[in-house]
Amino acid sequence: MKTRFLAVVLFAVFSTPILAPSQEAPKAPKKVLLAEGTEVTLRMAQDISSRAARPGEPVELKLAEDLSVGDAIVAKAGARALGEVVQAKRPDFWGEAGEVSLRVHFLRVGDQKVEIRGALGSAGTRYIIIRGSQAIIKAGTPVKAFVAADVEVKAQSEAAGSGPSTTPESH
Amino acid sequence: MRTVCSLIKTAVLLLVAFPAMPSIAQEQSMSPQSAGPASAAATAGQQKVFVFVQRTDRHGKYSSPEVFHNVLQDIFAYLKSKNVAIAVDEFGGRDHAESATPLDTVFSIAADANANSVMYVLVDRPLTKWLKISVQSFDMNRKQLWMEEVSSGGGLSGSHGFEVCTKKIHAQIDKHVGQDGMPILTAETEPVEKKQ
Numbered sequence: 386m387k388t389r390f391l392a393v394v395l396f397a398v399f400s401t402p403i404l405a406p407s408q409e410a411p412k413a414p415k416k417v418l419l420a421e422g423t424e425v426t427l428r429m430a431q432d433i434s435s436r437a438a439r440p441g442e443p444v445e446l447k448l449a450e451d452l453s454v455g456d457a458i459v460a461k462a463g464a465r466a467l468g469e470v471v472q473a474k475r476p477d478f479w480g481e482a483g484e485v486s487l488r489v490h491f492l493r494v495g496d497q498k499v500e501i502r503g504a505l506g507s508a509g510t511r512y513i514i515i516r517g518s519q520a521i522i523k524a525g526t527p528v529k530a531f532v533a534a535d536v537e538v539k540a541q542s543e544a545a546g547s548g549p550s551t552t553p554e555s556h
Numbered sequence: 557m558r559t560v561c562s563l564i565k566t567a568v569l570l571l572v573a574f575p576a577m578p579s580i581a582q583e584q585s586m587s588p589q590s591a592g593p594a595s596a597a598a599t600a601g602q603q604k605v606f607v608f609v610q611r612t613d614r615h616g617k618y619s620s621p622e623v624f625h626n627v628l629q630d631i632f633a634y635l636k637s638k639n640v641a642i643a644v645d646e647f648g649g650r651d652h653a654e655s656a657t658p659l660d661t662v663f664s665i666a667a668d669a670n671a672n673s674v675m676y677v678l679v680d681r682p683l684t685k686w687l688k689i690s691v692q693s694f695d696m697n698r699k700q701l702w703m704e705e706v707s708s709g710g711g712l713s714g715s716h717g718f719e720v721c722t723k724k725i726h727a728q729i730d731k732h733v734g735q736d737g738m739p740i741l742t743a744e745t746e747p748v749e750k751k752q
Contacts, residue, residue: 430664431657437616438655443648445661465668467648493647493668524658 414539417454423532425492425501426450427466428525435483435509435520438473444487446528452494457540459494466492466501466530476517482509483520489530494538503530603739604643605693606671607635608662609652615681616654623718627679627689628652630722638733639740643671663698672696673737685709686717689725693737701737704728 430445446466451458468489476483486506491498505528509518609631611624632651635642643666645651650665659676666674673695680688688707694700706724708717732738 430661431653432655434613434616434655436613437611437621439621442654443650445648445650445653445657445665447661447664463664465647465664491647498647524656524661 414541415457416537417457417459417540419452419454419459419494419499419532419536419538421532421535423452423454425452425466425503425530425532427489427492427503427528427530429522429528430465430524432524433470433485433487433522435473435475435485438470438485440470440473442470442473444468444470444489446489448492449527452492454538454540458542459538459540460492461541464493468503468528471504472506476509476519478516480512480514480517482511482517484508485520485522487522489528492530495541497536497538499536499538500533501530502533503528602641602742603672604641604670605673605675605738606643606645606662606666606669607632607651607675607677608657608665609677609679610657610662611652611654612678612680613656615679617681618683619681619687621654623681623687624654624679626718627677627687627722631677631725634722634726634729638730640733641739641741643669645669659698663694663696667696672739673701675737682707687721689721691725691729693732695737702732704732 426449427446428449430447433444444467446468448460448462448464448466450462452460452464466489468487470485471488472484472486474481474484484506485508486504489501489503489505492501493499505522505526507520507522509520511517609624609628611621615624628651632642645665645668647668648665662674662676673693676692676694678688678690678692680690682688685707686709688705690703690705692700692703704725706721706728708720708724729738734740
């Protein structure tokens with residue numbers, strides 16, 4: 386009888402996942418509030434020229450430096466951003482210079498598309514009688530943008546040795 | 557003795573029941589998450605190529621945007637007809653550029669689209685030709701897998717050059733379909749792609 390009970394106890398002990406606490410699911414990434422008006426520094430990831438650009442054409446940009454909220458990094462340098470050409474004008478024979486301008490719309494933060502606002506324009510050189518020059522915005526040109534509205538985003542990582550974040554944690 | 561036995565029985569029952577419950581709950585809570593990576597792994601099994609069509613500055617200067625867009629549409633239509641598994645850029649929907657785009661940027665878009673290779677198509681307008689199309693295939697380590705180039709200088713109009721060039725490039729691309737850098741859709745993923 387005793388042996389049977391001992392067997393049952395041993396079975397119970399070894400069959401139940403006593404070690405389960407060590408296999409806990411990974412902690413969900415902390416969410417932070419990316420406030421409206423937060424400055425975002427971008428760089429052009431492609432050239433845009435008044436020769437080939439057309440309004441509505443997508444423009445590729447990338448984040449120039451890590452974007453952080455408090456101690457939490459929400460997007461790392463190199464994250465993609467998207468914009469579009471809003472105006473493009475070729476230079477004409479009478480000396481008018483070429484013009485091109487773009488607007489920035491989205492920044493990729495983790496899996497989210499965060500709405501941002503920013504614009505950049507360029508004009509070529511104006512000449513008299515001879516054709517003006519093309520306007521070109523080169524890859525690498527800095528573009529300043531701002532977060533368009535408050536948005537909750539997942540923190541990618543925290544700065545080493547940082548304490549608790551000052552931003553409110555939301556669920 | 558009976559009391560001791562019943563106590564032990566109760567203890568055993570509790571021991572079995574309580575540690576088991578959190579583990580069941582954990583399994584239930586984990587099941588949707590575990591389904592994610594599993595399905596991701598299923599789709600990850602499908603190799604995909606990111607196709608990017610680039611217009612050169614010379615083409616912008618000496619040819620029309622319509623020719624470029626015709627080539628763009630033709631290339632994608634041809635690849636789809638051959639069941640080539642094309643990676644789609646979900647974030648920006650990028651597949652072409654009319655102004656110079658560094659290869660770094662193309663590869664970062666391709667990585668974002670979970671592609672396993674890149675097909676980089678250059679649409680050019682050299683001085684002596686109406687149209688020149690070059691296709692380069694790279695793996696994600698930027699090692700060139702193959703390259704094909706066609707051009708047309710015949711005829712009096714660009715439209716003739718377009719027809720000649722696209723026929724030639726179809727024949728050249730055909731040699732690589734299903735091989736390195738040009739994966740074709742597997743039977744499992746085909747219906748999903750068609751639904752999209």
